[in-house]
Amino acid sequence: MKKAQMQGGETIAVMIIIVVLIIIGLVFGLGRTTEKIEKDANQIDFLNSIRIAIKVTNLQEIKCSRANSGGNTCIDKYKVLSLSELIKENNEAYVIYQGIFENTQIKINEIYPGTETYTIYDYNDSINKSRTATYVPILLWDPIKDTKQFGIMEVATYN
Amino acid sequence: MINKKNAQMEIMGLLVIVILVIVGLLLILTFDTKENKQKSESTKFSYEQLTGTFGSTFMETTAPCNEIMRDMISDCAFSKEIICEQEESCEYITYTLEEIANKTLGLAGINHTIKISSNTNESIIIINNTGCIEGNSITKTTPIATSYEPIRLDLIICK
Numbered sequence: 001m002k003k004a005q006m007q008g009g010e011t012i013a014v015m016i017i018i019v020v021l022i023i024i025g026l027v028f029g030l031g032r033t034t035e036k037i038e039k040d041a042n043q044i045d046f047l048n049s050i051r052i053a054i055k056v057t058n059l060q061e062i063k064c065s066r067a068n069s070g071g072n073t074c075i076d077k078y079k080v081l082s083l084s085e086l087i088k089e090n091n092e093a094y095v096i097y098q099g100i101f102e103n104t105q106i107k108i109n110e111i112y113p114g115t116e117t118y119t120i121y122d123y124n125d126s127i128n129k130s131r132t133a134t135y136v137p138i139l140l141w142d143p144i145k146d147t148k149q150f151g152i153m154e155v156a157t158y159n
Numbered sequence: 160m161i162n163k164k165n166a167q168m169e170i171m172g173l174l175v176i177v178i179l180v181i182v183g184l185l186l187i188l189t190f191d192t193k194e195n196k197q198k199s200e201s202t203k204f205s206y207e208q209l210t211g212t213f214g215s216t217f218m219e220t221t222a223p224c225n226e227i228m229r230d231m232i233s234d235c236a237f238s239k240e241i242i243c244e245q246e247e248s249c250e251y252i253t254y255t256l257e258e259i260a261n262k263t264l265g266l267a268g269i270n271h272t273i274k275i276s277s278n279t280n281e282s283i284i285i286i287n288n289t290g291c292i293e294g295n296s297i298t299k300t301t302p303i304a305t306s307y308e309p310i311r312l313d314l315i316i317c318k
Binding site: 073134 | 172213215222263267
């Protein structure tokens with residue numbers, strides 16, 4: 001009788017251990033699945049900012065009119081100022097460009113010489129949201145002085 | 160005899176559980192490595208843009224004294240006639256290149272060394288940000304055609 005009870009006890013103990021191991025495995029697996037989903041979402045945001053960055057660098061509204069950039073991305077400074085003003089002040093234009101730029105912020109930062117920053121577009125519903133940014137070196141051409149500044153175009157996707 | 164067999168069976172059972180746990184841990188480790196690789200792939204675009212076009216964009220930049228950097232580099236290498244903002248071309252290029260590199264590559268966390276050289280002069284200008292261990296770097300070269308001999312700007316990025 002005692003032997004049978006002991007054996008029964010052993011079997012129960014083994015089953016409990018197996019169940020505990022299975023539960024630990026499930027919890028761990030669920031945790032990793034959630035982590036993977038978050039990472040995938042971040043990657044999608046990053047790829048989105050790359051896609052929009054490529055669109056912006058080829059935008060006729062801001063591209064240099066002269067083909068003298070030596071293969072670099074050349075952006076006309078005054079076209080940038082005009083476009084950013086248009087998007088900021090004209091609601092219809094904002095809606096049109098929202099379809100192109102989606103939930104991003106597009107800025108041109110002067111690096112040398114100069115330190116100005118021009119915001120071409122900013123998705124309004126962007127307060128306190130995290131961002132994923134892509135940076136592209138550009139030549140910022142001043143057609144009046146015929147000079148080119150070293151700049152960085154920053155395209156940030158809001159998450 | 161029967162007791163011995165029972166004991167052996169129980170040990171086998173425990174062994175099976177231990178093997179299952181080890182296999183599970185190995186699978187988890189394998190997944191971890193794969194996900195890290197995916198993440199490094201996704202940041203490649205921004206990195207390639209910053210490092211790939213840095214040299215060529217710098218070449219076409221205009222200094223405040225209306226000289227193009229390409230011409231100033233050529234002057235620094237061969238003739239040393241240009242004075243920009245009361246500095247000789249070599250000093251001006253060194254200072255400017257360091258400033259731009261710190262504001263772009265430095266801020267992006269890219270450790271780098273920039274070297275401008277020709278066939279006859281291996282070190283026209285060298286800017287060492289943090290130094291790279293030999294064999295642990297990637298070099299992005301921008302060639303510069305001059306009327307004397309070709310020069311190149313090497314952006315050496317630490318891995």
